Amino acid sequence: MIKNRVVYSCMAILLVLFIVMLAVLPNIKIETKNDEFSYETLVFNKSKVTTVDIEIAEEDWADMLANAAEEELKQANVTVNGKRIENVAIRTKGNSSLRSVVNSDSDRYSLKIDFDYYDNSQSLYGLKKLNLNNNYSDTTLMREYISYELMEKMGLPTPNNSYMYVTVNGEERGLYLGVEAIDETFLANNFGSNDGFLFKPDGTGSDLKYISDNIDDYTGIGLKTNEDNIEDSKLIEMLNVINNGGDLEKYIDVDEMLRYFAVNTALVSLDSYQGSMKHNYYLYEDNGVFSIIPWDYNMSFGGFGVGMGGRPNQVQVNTATETNGTDEADTDPLMNNQDVQPPQNGEMPQGGPQREGNQPPVMNGNGPQMPEIEQNQNPVQEETQVNTNTNADTQQQAGNRPQRGGMDMDMGMGMSGKLMSDSAINFSITTPVSGTTLEERPLLNALLSNDEYREIYEGYIEELATTYLTEDYVQNITNNLAAMLTTYVEADPTKFSTTEQFLEGVEGDNSLPEFAKQRSTSILKQLSGELVVEADTSSQGGGPKENGEQAGNMDNNPLQMPSDFDPSQMPEDWDFSQMPQRGEQNGDQMQRPNRNEESMGMRGQANEGTVTLVSIDKNTVIMVLISLVILLSALVFVFRFNRRGR
Structure with missing residues (x-):
């Protein structure tokens, strides 16, 4: 007869082995061809x-x-x-x-x-x-x-x-x-099927305006999958409905698209369908219903510039304080700054302070110059007028450097280190387009012209402003990224900007968390009616209004970017030789980061040493289940054998 201590010892050993297997197997990187999305x-x-x-x-x-x-x-x-x-x-x-x-x-x-x-x-x-x-x-x-x-x-x-x-x-x-990449693999992973039609609109038809019943007329709506069966697509029917009326929910995932436009609007992402370029999104048609897929956000957080190709927002702050009825407004420095000269022969405008050091040049009448900008100088105020009958702090200076059509040129090649502009912070949530009109963007117009859908959209906007696009939430992300990335940024020999500029975005007055703080405040004020933003989206120009009058024709503004501006079309004689060379941003020769140094996880606290990749695939699950069955069988056998021995 087996003694009880032997039985209990065997049980203890089996339990220990099972616990060890549970602890160890998930940390073993077992490659498997069965997990297509590992x-x-x-x-x-x-x-x-x-x-x-x-x-x-x-x-x-x-x-x-x-x-x-x-x-x-x-x-x-x-x-x-x-x-x-x-x-x-x-x-x-x-x-x-x-x-x-x-x-x-x-x-x-x-x-x-x-x-x-x-x-x-x-x-x-x-x-x-x-x-x-x-x-x-x-x-x-x-x-x-x-x-x-x-x-x-x-x-x-x-x-x-x-x-x-x-x-x-x-x-x-x-x-x-x-x-x-947005491809068949992405579709299968996110939609459970890639048998539908994937479109990447960019060009004629990407505004989703109805042209005709001939799909060949929509040359800018590029089909990426299932090309041989395009005649089965419901694209034309969908375009007809959003332009001419009908059952939207039959052809589009309304709730998903409301969430998409809410995030896009909150982030002031205007290099998109909501801007003059009408691109940087995908449409996926699955069983006749269209979903929207986000794409390309390096110019979000107002990086594309509000009003590019159109006029800026008109902002009015409603307060309880009453005056004599006259709106007080600052005049637009762009229309009055005598230091800013119109461009001659295609050159960049003259004027503005100069910068020393290894910074990209800006153009003026005498050729490339190295701009020297003090942190708190504001030679040009943003093209947004804030009308208020108090001295409220809501009026913002737009930034520190001259712009060309809303794009900061101090770093060359469209690089923008400025976040805190009124036109971005106070971008309209009711008419969330720039350089165009709602009527020119029929998908968005069809959604927001429906009272029920607009209420849902505003609910998502509010959720973003109170939960995700907040100073604390974004600060947590930027802090974690700074801890993980700073060493790599320092070592990067080809980076466009400096480590100091990267760190400016982490915290402080010109940071992403500060943008989130001010943007979410503006959103909540717009939702409550305290802040009214009248988005002037005319493509004919015109400037901020002072006391109800036009402040001037923005078509004559040398710093206003035309709607068809192409950043690649810079002067051929632009001398780039003074731009910072790779490896020179911080003076010394940069070293490759140590792959084993400390890094911080994005969803937790800092970890010591190298972060271990944890992945559990199908083989691991099968092995754990088999082990569990063996353990239970062994326990049953031991108990039955022990009872029989008695």
Whole structure:
């Protein structure tokens, strides 16, 4: 007969083994081909910076950089966090940002990696395509990341993304934001099917105005999937309904689109459908119903400039204090500043202080100059008029540097380090368009012209202003990112801006949390009626009104950007030689970051040492279940044997 102590000892050993298996197995990275979406954690791990090492023939790399605008595919091998994928395709990517970098002395291009181009069975843990975004025009390096974070929090189908440090043939290329491509894999992961129609509108028809019943007339609505069955698409029917009336819910996911436009409006993301460019979004038609997918947010947080191609917002603060009925308003410095001269022969305007040091030049009548700007100088006030009958603090100075059409030119190539502008902070939530009209954006107009839908939209706007686009919430994100990224930013030899400018975005008067604080305050005041923003969206120009009168024709404003402005069309004789060279921003030679140093997780407190990637795949689950069955069987056997022995 087996003694009780032997039985209990066996039971204890089995329990210990089972507990050890539960603790150890989840931390063992077991690759499996059964989990087609394991890239979500294995590639886009937000708690650390992913390493991307590209190997490409030197002549191919040199040709790619020399002819970046061609976006020609080259063969390469890529290693991501130690996982090597051979025979992949790589190319430069971008639109106006690509052309702008081409016209500069930088070669920091965004890149697109196609893992299955040469072999359609090949992927990186299920990921077929990876975008490496160069953070063009964003000195904070965080606008796009935080925008996707808020989109995800509001339940939108959002591409996976995380920070990645890139090398090419062992040479440092720097810190990029890796973003999942919107393709069949993304669709299957987010919608459960990729059998529908994926559109990427950009061009004729991307405003979603009804043109005709012939789909060939919508040349700017690019179809990305299921091209052979386009005749089965309900696109024309959807366009007809949003333009001419009908059952919206039959053709579009109304609630999802209201959430999308609420986030876009709160973030003042105007390089989008709501701006003059009418692009940077996807539509996915699944069983005749259209969903919207967010895309490209490096110019969110007002980075694109309110009023580009149109007139600025008219802002009125309603207060309890009454005066003699006359609205007091500041005149527009743009119309009265004698130091700002009209451009001559296509050159940038003269005037404004100069800057010393390794900063990009701005153009004036005498050629490239190095602007010297003191932090608190305000040579040009934002093109937004705040009418108030008190001395309320709601009136903001727009920024520290002259602009061209709403884009800060002090850093070159459209780089903007300024966040605190009235036109962005007080961007209208009732008429949330810029450089266009609601009527010119029929999808948004159809939603907001419905009282029931508008109420839901305003509810989402309020949720953002009180929960996610708040100073505390955004501050937590920027603090965590600063702890994780600062070393990489310092080491980045190709970065467009300085480490100091990156840190300015983390906290302080010109930071993303401060923007969130002021923007959410403005949203809540607009919702309550305390702040009335009349968005003047005419494309004919015109300026801020003083006491009800026109302040002048903005068409004559040398700093106003036309609606068709192309940032790549800079003067051919623009001398970029004085721009900071790679590795010079901080003086000393930069070193590659230590991959094993401390980093902070995005959703928790700082961790000591290297962050361990935790992933549980199907094999792990099966092994745990089998172990559990074996344990239970063993326990039953021991008890039965023990009773029989008695």
